[in-house]
Amino acid sequence: MxxxxxxxxxxxxxxxxxxxxxxxxxxxxxxxxxxxxxxxxxxxxxxxxxxxxxxxxxxxxxxxxxxxxxxxxxxxxxxxxxxxxxxxxxxxxxxxxxxxxxxxxxxxxxxxxxxxxxxxxxxxxxxxxxxxxxxxxxxxxxxxxxxxxxxxxxxxxxxxxxxxxxxxxxxxxxxxAVLNQHILEKRRTYFETRQKGSIKIFYVGGVNGVYDLSLTLKVLKQKPFVNMTICCREKEWEEYKSYYAPYLTERIQIIHKSGEDLQPYYLQADICSCFFEATEYRSMAMPIKLFEYVSYTTPIIATKNTEAGRIMEEHQIGWSLKYEENEFSDFLDKLYENQDVLKEKHLKVVSYLYENTxxxxxxxxxxxxxx
Missing domain, CATH: 3.40.50.2000 (Glycogen Phosphorylase B;)
Known part of the structure; x- marks a missing residue:
């Protein structure tokens, strides 16, 4: 039937x-x-x-x-x-x-x-x-x-x-999440052949209000070994770029893409970010973007006491950090010294992906x- x-x-x-x-x-x-x-x-x-x-x-x-x-x-x-x-x-x-x-x-x-x-x-x-x-x-x-x-x-x-x-x-x-064997193979090759070098963070989403990135960018300005690509709406960026101007360097790239045009950026990313202040609303909200990150088998950084942070802790597909400058800074320093952990986290994301399509x-x- x-x-x-x-x-x-x-x-x-x-x-x-x-x-x-x-x-x-x-x-x-x-x-x-x-x-x-x-x-x-x-x-x-x-x-x-x-x-x-x-x-x-x-x-x-x-x-x-x-x-x-x-x-x-x-x-x-x-x-x-x-x-x-x-x-x-x-x-x-x-x-x-x-x-x-x-x-x-x-x-x-x-x-x-x-x-x-x-x-x-x-x-x-x-x-x-x-x-x-x-x-x-x-x-x-x-x-x-x-x-x-x-x-x-x-x-x-x-x-x-x-x-x-x-x-x-x-x-x-x-x-x-979306399971795409072609992307899985490309990401497997990326993490298996990756050499120690600059850490590439990718973020897709808003840049205002509850999506304030100032703490992230303030810390990254002091980390010459980190590059970050931020994808947001062009109109929103034009409205807020003066707010972020003190934190911007040549290592911060701003793009305005969507859909398949994002794929090249995901394929070269070491980490994706869900790192924001832990408001009461975010403690229960589930960002759909997190599962787009999972679709590209990318380890994720999230905030403690949020739903995204809980998933990191439960499934070990990324890191759950306090929303504090010092903790974020120390995390990046340790990650730079031990970049093998990126491949380990990637493999955990792959396993999680198969169970969460x-x-x-x-x-x-x-x-x-x-x-």
């Missing part, structure tokens, strides 16, 4: 999008297909979702069997995901969940994060908007509590921020929801 599932996303996803909220749904949808599922996709503005839901209901009423319904939440409340942020079809998505539940289709939903509960959200969103969005985020949780069989979360830290009354199963489902995530969901 053919395997078939429903994949629901309550907003439009740009297939070429770069953010985690755009990348993740497309990656895991493709992973379901790669493990043999026909995927009926409910996605887009509410009008498009209504049409897709109507078709799936017709299928179910005419005997089509779906193994499960898997959903990924939006960064916005479900009722406000149209471009105009108006609740044009307020009952559409949760009524569809009710329809599936009544027909014995198990439902799992990945809850992206709980950014709305943290100080960063209050600083970024005006109070008049929060008076609307926060109650609607709470409404989402209330409906999840009633309708879901499994709530998937990106990290174990999210669980402590859920209401105590939340009862369905809560299961970790972090991002996945997007296909691994899709198989986990399929088993847990009965597919």
């Amino acid at each position: 053919n395997k078939r599932c429903i994949f629901h996303v309550p907003n439009y996803i740009d297939p070429q999008g770069k953010s985690g909220s755009q990348v993740r749904p497309m990656k895991i949808k493709k992973a379901f297909e790669n493990i043999g599922f026909q995927v009926d996709f409910v996605m887009g503005e509410s009008k498009a979702r209504k049409a897709a839901i109507k078709k799936i209901k017709h299928n179910i009423n005419n005997g089509v069997r779906y193994d499960f319904l898997y959903s990924e939440s939006s960064t916005m409340p479900t009722l406000l995901t149209d471009k105009n942020h108006l609740p044009l079809h307020p009952f559409l998505d949760f009524d569809f969940f009710k329809f599936c539940k009544k027909r014995g289709i198990k439902i799992g939903l990945f809850y992206r994060d709980m950014y709305w509960k943290f100080g960063e959200y209050k600083q970024a969103v005006p109070v008049h908007q929060r008076t609307i969005t926060v109650p609607m985020y709470k409404y989402d949780l209330k409906m999840y509590n009633k309708l879901l069989d499994i709530l998937y979360i990106p990290s174990s830290g999210v669980r402590s921020y859920l209401p105590e009354c939340y009862t369905p199963n809560v299961v970790c489902l972090p991002p996945g 997007w296909e691994c995530r899709a198989k986990k969901v399929a088993v847990e929801l009965g597919g």
